[in-house]
Amino acid sequence: MLDLIRSNMGYSTLGEAMIEARRFLRLPQPPASQYSRSCDAKSDSQASLRIAKRLFAASIPLPGSLAARYLQSRCITRIQQLPSVRYHPRCPYRASQGDQQTTCRHYPAIICSVTDKDGAIAGIHRTWLKPCGTGKADVAAPRKSLGAIAGHGIRIGQCQGVLAIGEGLETMLSVREALPSMPVVAATSASHLAAFLFPPGLQRLYVAREHDAAGDAAWTRLCARPDTQTIELVPLEPGRKDLNDDLMADGPERFADRLLDQLHPDDRQHFLKP
Incomplete structure (x- = not known):
């Protein structure tokens, strides 16, 4: 309705349409600054989502790409059928604090x-790479997210009661390397892991731990959430910092x-590596 008011009345902003709607409904008008803040935030969020969708649409599948070379250097070879993970050959990079003036833009x-x-x-979620594909780009912030991603994640596979979640993409692709039929989610950060919104019907959640302060805090917060009382939380403990380090070393x-030794007995046979 606000969009219709904005179009019919010729207003240039959503805030003007909200003022007109309140006037028509004879509702009190909040301070103008409140409209400005809320409309600016909504506009920024919508703009970020448009850019995010445009960048993802411009990317290509992993097989044969430089991104595939990078993942293979991390001992991750199962790169087929990953619609949520793609490659962009020239992704824009905005310099962060700590970057040099000579830092590239793409x-x-x-x-x-x-x-x-x-x-x-x-x-x-973007991970910038070196042009040779042997590691992450030499920039201050090689990983960045764009959009309203809190509570969501990079999903691979469909959850049917059992799901594995962790912070990073490489960690969860490592789980998938060993258990290819296990649905996994990369939450992109420790804070987002703790705030993940559970899918309907979730019964058992495997959590790929990371042995650092942020990882410990995320696990503690996750266990303390009221909505985990009906979900069985099972930690997947790495022998080193994370599971990708284990995959590369072992x-x-x-x-x-x-x-497999860390899985619930009911899941060992079901998710056994073929």
Whole structure:
């Protein structure tokens, strides 16, 4: 309705349409600054989402790309059928505090769609890479998100009662390397992991731990949430800092065996590596 008012009355902003709607309904008008703040925030959010969707649409599938080379250097080889993980050969990079004046404006990047529990894109997550594909780009912030991604994640597979979640993409792709049929979610950060919105019907949640202060805090907050009382939380403990470090150090077979040992007995056979 506000969009119709804005169009019919020729207003240039949503705030003007809100003022007209309140006038028509004979409602008191809040201070003008309140309209300005709320409309600016909504406009910025919508603009960010448009940019995020445009960048994701401009990206290409992983196989054969520089991003595939990078993931393979992390011992991640299962890169087929990953619609939420793509590659952009020249993704814009905005310099952050700590970057040099000579920092490039574009780098190759892994671009992931961050979706809500209904599958709608809420934003993207970008990991900029070195042009040779052997590591992350030499910039102050090689990972950045865009959009309203809190509570959502990079989803791979469909949750049917059991789900694995962790902070980083490489961590969760490592889980998938050992357990290819296990649905996984990368929350993109420790704070987002603690605030993840659970999908309907979730019964058991495997949490890929990270041994640092942020990871410990996320686990504590997750366990303390009231909505986890009906969900079985099972930690997946790495032997090193994270599960990708384990995969690289132990190799795929030994890593898979260690991960299987940590699963609930009902899940070991179901998610056994083929």
